[in-house]
Amino acid sequence: MEIRCEINQKEYVFEADECERVVDVLRTLGLTSPKKGCGEGECGACSVFFNSKLVNSCLLLAPQMQGSKIVTLEGLLEQTALIRENFEECGAVQCGFCTSGFVMRGYDYILQNGAKDEESLKEALDGNLCRCTGYQKIVEAILKSMR
Ligand code: FES
Numbered sequence: 001m002e003i004r005c006e007i008n009q010k011e012y013v014f015e016a017d018e019c020e021r022v023v024d025v026l027r028t029l030g031l032t033s034p035k036k037g038c039g040e041g042e043c044g045a046c047s048v049f050f051n052s053k054l055v056n057s058c059l060l061l062a063p064q065m066q067g068s069k070i071v072t073l074e075g076l077l078e079q080t081a082l083i084r085e086n087f088e089e090c091g092a093v094q095c096g097f098c099t100s101g102f103v104m105r106g107y108d109y110i111l112q113n114g115a116k117d118e119e120s121l122k123e124a125l126d127g128n129l130c131r132c133t134g135y136q137k138i139v140e141a142i143l144k145s146m147r
């Protein structure tokens with residue numbers, strides 16, 4: 001089917017299979033920041049903003065993209081520059097597979113929460129999995145990115 005939507009503030013028109021998951025469509029379009037980890041909504045590696053809400057793009061199908069506005073990490077490089085820098089500085093990146101999902105989650109958390117609060121941040125990160133870092137460095141990096 002033909003799909004028209006906006007991704008990272010650019011108009012896209014493309015063909016996709018109705019059964020294709022959004023994470024796969026995005027990656028086929030060359031937007032590879034969303035990673036396909038579990039494919040079941042459990043790990044957060046595929047996080048994107050979908051009509052302004054952060055979602056797991058492995059749980060959405062291509063037809064849902066019709067007329068939607070999607071933002072991937074590629075569209076937020078400037079806005080997430082400090083978070084990404086702090087991930088590096090704090091040692092919050094090892095294999096990096098989970099990183100774009102955590103950066104997106106951290107960015108969303110910072111947008112919605114003015115004050116630093118480690119406990120609520122940990123709750124917000126609950127849907128993101130990392131097999132390498134033990135999480136504390138990720139928490140530190142996001143807290144360091146807040147005023
Ligand atoms: S790949 Fe989507 S949540 Fe794990």
Ligand code: FES
Pocket residue numbers: 092093094095096097098099129130131132133
């Ligand atoms: S850095 Fe490897 S899964 Fe998180």
